[in-house]
Amino acid sequence: MQAPWIAPSILSADFARLGAEVDAVLAAGADLIHFDVMDNHYVPNLTIGPLVCEALRKHGVAAPIDVHLMIRPVDRIVPDFAAAGATYITFHPEASEHVDRTIEIIREHGCKPGLVFNPATPLEYLDYTLEKLDLVLIMSVNPGFGGQKFIATALRKLTEARRRIETSGRAVRLEVDGGVKVDNIRSVAHAGADTFVAGSAIFGSKDYAQTIRAMRAEIGGAIAKRA
Numbered sequence: 709m710q711a712p713w714i715a716p717s718i719l720s721a722d723f724a725r726l727g728a729e730v731d732a733v734l735a736a737g738a739d740l741i742h743f744d745v746m747d748n749h750y751v752p753n754l755t756i757g758p759l760v761c762e763a764l765r766k767h768g769v770a771a772p773i774d775v776h777l778m779i780r781p782v783d784r785i786v787p788d789f790a791a792a793g794a795t796y797i798t799f800h801p802e803a804s805e806h807v808d809r810t811i812e813i814i815r816e817h818g819c820k821p822g823l824v825f826n827p828a829t830p831l832e833y834l835d836y837t838l839e840k841l842d843l844v845l846i847m848s849v850n851p852g853f854g855g856q857k858f859i860a861t862a863l864r865k866l867t868e869a870r871r872r873i874e875t876s877g878r879a880v881r882l883e884v885d886g887g888v889k890v891d892n893i894r895s896v897a898h899a900g901a902d903t904f905v906a907g908s909a910i911f912g913s914k915d916y917a918q919t920i921r922a923m924r925a926e927i928g929g930a931i932a933k934r935a
């Protein structure tokens with residue numbers, strides 16, 4: 709298990725002040741920036757693309773950027789995000805015609821590939837891909853919107869994904885996305901996640917640092933319990 713990372717999702721940030729919002733969550737202790745890309749096609753919402761990623765890099769953001777693609781098709785846009793400064797690029801297997809090829813394209817362009825599992829998507833896609841991945845992302849809401857309720861079946865999927873990652877012996881991050889709050893992050897950590905996306909819980913709070921500290925304290929409790 710790797711050190712826990714907190715990944716604020718900028719979907720819930722004030723887009724009119726995006727650079728300052730990202731600076732603020734990083735100063736408040738965030739480890740990486742979760743960047744949600746939606747196309748009004750694969751998911752029923754529309755957000756931001758490579759130009760915004762590039763703008764954050766130009767603004768001076770040095771932290772890893774975790775680009776979560778909720779778009780179809782996937783492959784064409786990967787080089788643009790790599791050039792824009794993405795660190796991780798994750799995608800949904802249902803949105804790619806050739807999952808293995810998409811993973812290769814992400815890797816070839818110098819980014820770290822991750823596969824994303826919707827609440828109803830089984831983990832079988834990992835059977836022949838896990839050894840090529842740097843991250844597995846378990847959705848605990850249906851993708852498309854911030855501020856939704858955590859879907860509890862994600863917990864047993866996290867546990868199974870953790871088991872697979874430990875068996876592989878590779879340093880693959882296990883990320884969770886959707887409805888993660890201070891009051892449920894302990895059970896999510898206990899289930900095996902080490903990378904925690906939180907949008908509304910962080911950007912909707914008055915004091916980002918206090919919220920991130922409270923999340924870390926809860927995660928610490930889960931790790932102590934597991935050990």
Ligand code: DX5
Binds near residue numbers: 856887908
């Ligand atoms: C949903 C996005 C999430 C979203 C999470 O499709 O992938 O990253 O921002 O928001 P919260 O944490 O508010 O559920």
Ligand code: ZN
Binds near residue numbers: 742743776885
């Ligand atoms: Zn996301």
